[in-house]
Amino acid sequence: MAKIGFIGLGNMGLPMAKNLVVAGHEVTGFDLIEECISSLVGAGGRGGERIEDCVLDVNVIITMLPEGKHVDAVYGSGILDSAAKDTLLIDCSTIDVDTARSVGRKAKNLGYNMVDAPVSGGTGGAEAGTLTFMVGGEENSFNLAKPYLNIMGKNIVHAGGMGNGQAAKICNNMILGISMIAVSESFAMAEKLGLSAQNLFDITSSSSSQCWAMTSYLPVPGPVPASPANNDYQPGFTGAMMAKDMKLARDAARSSGQKTELADSALQMYERFLAEGGSSKDFSAIYKMINNSS
Numbered sequence: 334m335a336k337i338g339f340i341g342l343g344n345m346g347l348p349m350a351k352n353l354v355v356a357g358h359e360v361t362g363f364d365l366i367e368e369c370i371s372s373l374v375g376a377g378g379r380g381g382e383r384i385e386d387c388v389l390d391v392n393v394i395i396t397m398l399p400e401g402k403h404v405d406a407v408y409g410s411g412i413l414d415s416a417a418k419d420t421l422l423i424d425c426s427t428i429d430v431d432t433a434r435s436v437g438r439k440a441k442n443l444g445y446n447m448v449d450a451p452v453s454g455g456t457g458g459a460e461a462g463t464l465t466f467m468v469g470g471e472e473n474s475f476n477l478a479k480p481y482l483n484i485m486g487k488n489i490v491h492a493g494g495m496g497n498g499q500a501a502k503i504c505n506n507m508i509l510g511i512s513m514i515a516v517s518e519s520f521a522m523a524e525k526l527g528l529s530a531q532n533l534f535d536i537t538s539s540s541s542s543q544c545w546a547m548t549s550y551l552p553v554p555g556p557v558p559a560s561p562a563n564n565d566y567q568p569g570f571t572g573a574m575m576a577k578d579m580k581l582a583r584d585a586a587r588s589s590g591q592k593t594e595l596a597d598s599a600l601q602m603y604e605r606f607l608a609e610g611g612s613s614k615d616f617s618a619i620y621k622m623i624n625n626s627s
């Protein structure tokens with residue numbers, strides 16, 4: 334069994350770390366919030382008092398942090414200056430491609446095996462150990478990381494070199510962010526045309542407009558019982574997180590030179606949604622903003 338340091342024990346990191354404990358690994362966790370560490374200790378893990386406790390004398394370091402600036406800071410002063418060179422580094426945070434590649438380059442130059450491995454599947458997937466991991470890094474690093482990712486997830490996909498995990502995640506969420514707005518506008522217009530949500534759903538869910546935002550996560554209450562729309566738009570995936578991912582998509586579009594006009598408009602709409610109080614609601618609640626506008 335391996336010794337694993339886990340940094341960032343939030344909504345996603347804590348259940349992921351707990352699954353590693355259940356699988357028999359010795360997991361030492363650190364977070365800026367004390368209760369997150371206590372929760373891991375309560376589940377059989379070890380509590381770190383500082384980052385170094387998760388970095389020294391471990392075989393693997395996993396990070397699950399909010400944004401690129403946190404990943405840059407934690408790797409820049411904490412991991413890359415202290416961890417033994419044979420420590421495997423896995424960053425599961427969703428961050429910008431450029432930061433993922435620059436941290437990965439520094440790690441590689443210092444002799445580490447590192448992968449970026451952002452996830453899809455939300456807190457439910459983190460708890461159930463059914464996350465999808467989109468992994469960027471060299472083949473050898475991917476193979477070293479896979480046994481640990483297999484404990485926390487069920488689909489582990491190698492997307493290419495360092496940063497390609499983030500590229501896949503951002504492209505996926507860009508489609509999701511846009512398609513949620515498309516479904517919302519369409520269902521709001523249907524209501525005004527006198528067509529019920531259930532009628533439209535019965536038709537579109539088996540027609541050419543079918544998509545995940547419609548059939549698994551319909552933003553309108555009624556036809557899809559498990560969608561957040563039927564639970565007062567409790568997240569799920571918050572408006573703040575969708576806005577963050579749409580900003581990452583905009584940054585990736587700028588740095589790669591790709592025009593993304595629909596995604597740019599979608600980002601503006603998510604920013605308005607946040608300004609109107611949607612930050613901690615599920616992102617599908619953007620339907621209410623769209624339905625109320627005329």
Ligand code: NAD
Pocket residue numbers: 340341342343344345346363364365366369397398399400403407425426427428452453454455456569570574
């Ligand atoms: P979160 O805010 O709940 O957890 C992040 C944790 O990192 C916090 O507990 C915070 O205290 C800790 N942290 C920040 N800086 C730190 C530092 N320097 N040292 C130690 N700990 C530090 O966020 P989350 O929901 O767990 O998301 C984590 C990442 O996963 C994000 O990049 C997010 O975009 C991504 N993600 C989230 C979801 C989801 O549904 N929540 C789904 C897919 C991907």
